[in-house]
Amino acid sequence: MCEDCFDDEETPPTAFSLEEIAAAARHIERDMAGAPVPAGAWDIYFGRTSGVLDLRRLDRIARSVEAARVLLALSRPGGHSRAAV
Amino acid sequence: MSGTASPAGPLHSANITPLARLDIPGGGEVVVHKGHAFIGHMSPPLGTSIYDVRDPKAPRLVASLPPPDGYSHTHKVKVAGDLMITNVERHRRHFYRKGERIETVTGELAARLGRAPGAGEVAAALGVAPGDLDDLRAGLARGYSDGGFRVWDIADPAKPRELAYVKTGGIGVHRFDMDERYAYISTEMEGYVGNILVIYDLADPSHPREVSRWHLPGQHVAGGETLGWSGQRHRLHHALRVGDVMWASCWYAGAYAIDISDIAHPRTVGSFNYHPPYPEPTHTFFRLAQPIAGRQIALVIDEEHEHIPGQPHAFLWVLDVADLGRITPISTFHVGESASPYATTGGRFGAHQFQERQIGSLVFATWFSGGLRVIDLADPELPVERAYFIPAPAPGHAAPQSNDVDVDERGIVYLLDRDRGLDILRFEG
Numbered sequence: 001m002c003e004d005c006f007d008d009e010e011t012p013p014t015a016f017s018l019e020e021i022a023a024a025a026r027h028i029e030r031d032m033a034g035a036p037v038p039a040g041a042w043d044i045y046f047g048r049t050s051g052v053l054d055l056r057r058l059d060r061i062a063r064s065v066e067a068a069r070v071l072l073a074l075s076r077p078g079g080h081s082r083a084a085v
Numbered sequence: 086m087s088g089t090a091s092p093a094g095p096l097h098s099a100n101i102t103p104l105a106r107l108d109i110p111g112g113g114e115v116v117v118h119k120g121h122a123f124i125g126h127m128s129p130p131l132g133t134s135i136y137d138v139r140d141p142k143a144p145r146l147v148a149s150l151p152p153p154d155g156y157s158h159t160h161k162v163k164v165a166g167d168l169m170i171t172n173v174e175r176h177r178r179h180f181y182r183k184g185e186r187i188e189t190v191t192g193e194l195a196a197r198l199g200r201a202p203g204a205g206e207v208a209a210a211l212g213v214a215p216g217d218l219d220d221l222r223a224g225l226a227r228g229y230s231d232g233g234f235r236v237w238d239i240a241d242p243a244k245p246r247e248l249a250y251v252k253t254g255g256i257g258v259h260r261f262d263m264d265e266r267y268a269y270i271s272t273e274m275e276g277y278v279g280n281i282l283v284i285y286d287l288a289d290p291s292h293p294r295e296v297s298r299w300h301l302p303g304q305h306v307a308g309g310e311t312l313g314w315s316g317q318r319h320r321l322h323h324a325l326r327v328g329d330v331m332w333a334s335c336w337y338a339g340a341y342a343i344d345i346s347d348i349a350h351p352r353t354v355g356s357f358n359y360h361p362p363y364p365e366p367t368h369t370f371f372r373l374a375q376p377i378a379g380r381q382i383a384l385v386i387d388e389e390h391e392h393i394p395g396q397p398h399a400f401l402w403v404l405d406v407a408d409l410g411r412i413t414p415i416s417t418f419h420v421g422e423s424a425s426p427y428a429t430t431g432g433r434f435g436a437h438q439f440q441e442r443q444i445g446s447l448v449f450a451t452w453f454s455g456g457l458r459v460i461d462l463a464d465p466e467l468p469v470e471r472a473y474f475i476p477a478p479a480p481g482h483a484a485p486q487s488n489d490v491d492v493d494e495r496g497i498v499y500l501l502d503r504d505r506g507l508d509i510l511r512f513e514g
Contacts, residue, residue, distance in 0.1 A: 021395035047398045047434075049421035052467055055414040062362040065395055 016072050022046060024068035029060060037061060097426060100472035100513045101457070104141045104497070107507040108479075109134065111486070113160030114260070115501040117493040121147070121242045123169060125160040127503055132159040133171050135242050141497045141509045147243040152176075153250070157231050157257070166265040168290055169237040169245060172258040175229045182256075183211045184221035232257015234270060236290050248291045253283065260323030262331075262441075267348065268293060269331060271323040276307030279320025282333065284348060299324075299331070299351035301338055314338075325371050325441055330354070330409075332370040332383065340370035340385050342409045355409030357385075365390050365399035365435065372406055373443045377462050380415070381407040389435025389453055398422075398435035401450060403465050418468040420455050425475055427454040431483030432504075440492050447471065447514075449492055454484035457500050459512060471514040474498075479505035 022042065029036060037057045044051040045061045053061075114125045120139040126132060135148040150171070152159045158176040162169065175181060190210045194202035208215040233252040237245040255273025259280055262269040268285040281300035285293040301319050303312050313319075314337070324333035324343065331343040331351065339358025343351045360366070365387035372383040383406040389399035401418040420436070422428035433453040440449045448460040448468075456475030460468050476485040479502065488503035498510040 016394065018394040025395075044419045044421065045397050046395070047419070047422050047428075050424050050470065051419055051421070053417045053419065054466070055417075058414075058417055062397075066362050069395070 015076075016069065018046060020072060021065060021068050024071055025061070025064040028067045028071070029064040032060065032064070034060070097456070097475040098473060100459070101474040101498070102511045102513055103474070103508060104511055105144055105509040106476075107136070107144055107509070108505065109507055111504040111506070112489065112501045113158075113503065114162055114489045115491050115499045115507065116162055116164050117491045117497075117499055118164040119242070122491075122499055122507070123162045123164055124501065124507065125162040125171060127158060127160050129155050129158055129176060133162055133169075133245075135239075135245070136507075137242070138493075138497070138499070138509065141495075141511075144507075144509065148245055150237075150245060153235075154231055156227070156229065159235075161258070161260050163261060163263045164239065165263050167238060167240040168248075168263070168265060168287065169239045170261065170263050170268055171235050171237065172261065173231055173233045173235060173250075174257040174259060175232060178256040180213070180217075181221065181224040181229070183213060184225035186211060187218070187221060187225070229256060232273065234258045234261065234268065234272075236268075236287065236293060238290070249293055251285065251293050262323065262325045263287070264326065267296075267326075269324050269326055271321045274298070277304045278306055278312055279304055279317035279336075280322070282321050282324050282331065282343070282351065284345070284351070297345075297349050297351055299333075299343055299353075301335060301341075322366070322368055325369070327372045327374055330372065332372050334367040334370040334385070336366040339367050340383075340404075340412070342406070342412070355406070355412050357404065357412040357414075359402075363387070364393065364396045368399075368436075369438055369441070371439070371441060375443060377446050377465055380405055380465055382415075382462065382465055383412070384439060384448060386436050386439055386450060388437050389433045392434070400436050401439070401448065401460065401468070403462060403468060405465075415465045416468060418460055418470075420452050420458055420470075424458075424473070425452075425455040427475065427478065427484035430454070430478075432486050434484075437487070438489050440490050442492070444492055447512075449490050449498060449512075451487040451490050451500070453486050453488070456485055456487050457490060457498065457510070459514065461514075472512055474500065474508070474510055476500065476502060476506060476508050 041057045043049045112124045112126045116123045122136045122138045124134045129152045132152040133150040136144040138144045157173050159171045161172040205215045236249040253272040254275045258272040270283045271280045284297045286296050319338035322334040324331040329346040333341040337360045342355035344354045368388035383404045385402035387399040403415045405413045428434040437451045446463040459472035461471045486503045489501045491499045500508040
């Protein structure tokens with residue numbers, strides 16, 4: 001981390017791999033009301049490919065990812081949501 | 086320091102032709118004005134370098150200005166007319182801030198452990214190496230009171246003449262904006278937590294005069310306000326003037342529009358915050374002076390942080406700002422890791438900064454190890470990449486860290502790496 005730009009407490013901890021988060025988030029998103037985002041939008045969000053996201057898709061994915069982090073934290077033995085700290 | 090000018094080595098680029106590369110220590114900001122490139126270096130003993138770039142294939146160093154002392158860096162620079170301003174900020178400021186927490190952390194550890202903590206335990210709690218503790222203590226004892234900005238006469242860019250050194254407060258000044266009449270300074274000040282906006286009148290540039298301040302609600306603790314966040318998470322990064330509005334990027338507080346039609350009384354007229362859920366802090370907020378596709382457009386670019394799996398890399402926001410009371414996102418543009426061979430080799434990959442002037446519908450943006458990305462907003466709902474240039478990593482570095490960019494009136498692009506090197510390029514789009 002660049003010590004010239006960031007305070008040390010600014011990075012939230014994480015305990016999950018991209019694959020875990022992506023799988024859980026996409027599962028959550030399928031159950032959300034409204035049209036699902038296309039697969040390509042997920043690739044853009046997770047930084048696999050370049051592209052454009054409008055706010056609806058961006059927000060839908062971001063909310064799914066947030067929920068996925070909580071779900072994954074709760075599913076671990078003795079787990080709690082570090083992402084929610 | 087002279088640097089060498091030679092075209093870059095093996096390239097990853099499209100629609101960009103390299104003209105020269107200066108092998109110089111890295112910098113925080115580059116500004117081009119009247120045939121000269123003004124570069125703020127990241128670390129002392131280098132401060133500001135001025136290059137004659139009238140022949141962009143043969144840039145020539147004409148002046149070098151050191152920081153005022155070895156504990157400050159002067160990594161930002163702006164120019165207007167015959168005036169130049171350079172910042173003065175505590176070098177390694179976040180590192181040294183940890184020194185202020187040694188006593189508290191030691192006490193907390195002692196209470197938890199039931200014994201005096203060892204140096205390794207204190208260092209780990211602070212997030213530093215044990216060998217850093219002495220440096221932190223020395224920094225704490227030394228303190229810092231040199232932060233501020235310096236005003237220079239650059240009528241002859243080869244012979245800058247210092248007109249004023251204004252001390253501000255705290256760790257000093259970060260980025261800023263200026264015109265020939267006012268300086269719009271992002272700085273810490275006594276009584277506030279984190280950077281705020283302080284506007285100075287440059288009518289007499291030898292004696293800049295403070296005319297007003299603006300801060301986020303909660304920052305003015307000496308005035309009885311209460312922080313609603315930890316540390317300096319909410320603070321001004323910097324504010325850019327377009328018309329009578331300051332476009333202020335405020336880190337985890339998002340973006341603010343500040344009316345300064347009455348320069349003595351800045352007034353918030355709009356804001357847009359997307360934290361959370363979007364993780365990267367707001368680095369720059371800037372309204373394009375001319376509309377695109379009939380729409381009033383502003384740009385926000387976030388600064389990439391340490392990447393966390395599952396988070397998007399820092400990206401570019403395109404906003405509709407026709408109604409400042411209802412700032413609305415139009416689109417967001419993202420660069421994928423597949424777009425750079427250095428995305429995962431080390432250093433940061435993600436957005437950082439764009440040129441702080443409008444060039445039609447084009448945005449020239451730095452993306453750290455993604456290099457330079459040229460994005461066309463002709464259709465603001467569907468930005469398209471028109472060109473890119475990814476410098477080769479400097480010797481000893483795993484990846485380029487493209488930090489700042491400017492474009493001159495000839496369309497020549499100046500791409501500054503925070504670790505090492507300035508690439509001078511021609512956009513062929």
